[in-house]
Each structure stands twice: as structure tokens, then as C-alpha cells.
Amino acid sequence: MHKLTAAQATRQVNRLSGLPRFAELGKPGIAEMVRVLCDRASDEDHAERTVTRWIDTSKWLPSCAELVEALDATPEKALSLKPNWECEHCQGSAYERIWLLVTYVRHPSGHQKECEEKEITAEVAQQLMNEVDGHFQKVCSAVKYCRCKFGQEIKRLRLIKMAENEDKAHRGSKREK
Numbered sequence: 024m025h026k027l028t029a030a031q032a033t034r035q036v037n038r039l040s041g042l043p044r045f046a047e048l049g050k051p052g053i054a055e056m057v058r059v060l061c062d063r064a065s066d067e068d069h070a071e072r073t074v075t076r077w078i079d080t081s082k083w084l085p086s087c088a089e090l091v092e093a094l095d096a097t098p099e100k101a102l103s104l105k106p107n108w109e110c111e112h113c114q115g116s117a118y119e120r121i122w123l124l125v126t127y128v129r130h131p132s133g134h135q136k137e138c139e140e141k142e143i144t145a146e147v148a149q150q151l152m153n154e155v156d157g158h159f160q161k162v163c164s165a166v167k168y169c170r171c172k173f174g175q176e177i178k179r180l181r182l183i184k185m186a187e188n189e190d191k192a193h194r195g196s197k198r199e200k
């Protein structure tokens with residue numbers, strides 16, 4: 024069930040109209056964003072805070088995927104713990120980018136390959152990017168919860184929510200029996 028109406032979602036999407044290329048979205052593009060907010064925002068306040076944060080921190084229009092990420096990164100209830108915009112790792116987003124060196128190891132049995140991942144620093148990633156052959160080793164970037172207080176708080180809330188959903192699903196399946 025949707026917790027915010029299409030009209031409320033449309034109002035929030037229209038707040039992005041100051042960003043470049045909004046006019047190019049057209050009705051279908053706007054409808055997709057409205058759908059994302061209706062499907063994923065927990066209520067109008069959650070949608071509003073997500074959009075406000077996007078406008079305050081981004082120079083471009085979000086894609087639907089970016090909007091989903093932004094909703095996920097915005098706590099559903101206003102937190103007492105405020106993001107630390109000065110955090111050198113996440114700039115207040117709660118997520119930090121990490122770099123991985125992925126090494127593929129040929130499986131003893133033959134063709135199958137296994138991979139090993141090792142976290143490396145951005146400097147090492149830059150350096151290695153031109154050196155690895157891309158076939159047996161690759162430099163990849165990934166995202167994880169920031170080590171700062173805010174990032175860890177978001178992680179904690181996410182885990183609680185996941186546990187709640189699992190619990191609901193569990194109770195649901197019990198009822199079916």
C-alpha cells in the first residue's frame with residue numbers, strides 16, 4: 024500500500040525542476056519518479072527530506088535508481104543524530120566509496136574461476152588501474168556504510184528494519200500453514 028499519494032509525490036518531484044534537464048524528462052520521466060516515491064518513500068515527510076537533501080547536495084537530476092538510493096540513505100524518521108556534512112569519508116551521505124582489487128584465481132578443477140577481494144586505498148586504486156591486465160585482476164569500486172557515527176547509525180536502523188521485515192515475512196508464512 025502506498026503511504027503517500029500521487030499528488031504528494033508529484034509535488035516533491037516538481038521541486039527538482041530547478042535542476043538541469045528537468046524539462047527533458049517529460050511526462051513519462053516524471054511519472055517514473057512519482058512511481059518510485061510512491062513505492063519506496065515511507066511517507067510524505069520522508070520523500071520531502073530525501074528531495075531536500077538531493078537539491079542541497081547535487082548538481083544533476085537524479086535517475087530513478089539514484090532516487091531509490093537517496094531514499095534508502097535518508098532515515099525514515101528524522102534522526103536526532105544529524106549527518107556530519109564535513110565527514111571526509113561520506114560528506115554526510117552515510118555511505119563511503121571503497122576500492123577493491125579483485126583477483127581471479129583459476130579453480131584447480133579447470134575453467135572455473137574464483138575471486139578474491141582485497142580492500143585498497145584510493146591512491147593504490149588509481150595507481151593499479153593502469154597496471155592490472157583486467158583479465159585476472161580488476162580494480163572495482165563499491166559502497167559501504169561510512170565508519171562515522173551517522174553512517175553506523177544508518178546501518179543499525181537498516182539492520183533493524185531488515186530484521187522486522189524478515190519477522191513479518193516469517194509470521195506471514197506461519198499464518199498460511
Ligand SMILES: [Zn+2]
Pocket residue numbers: 110111112113114115116117118169170171172173174
Ligand atoms: Zn561519514
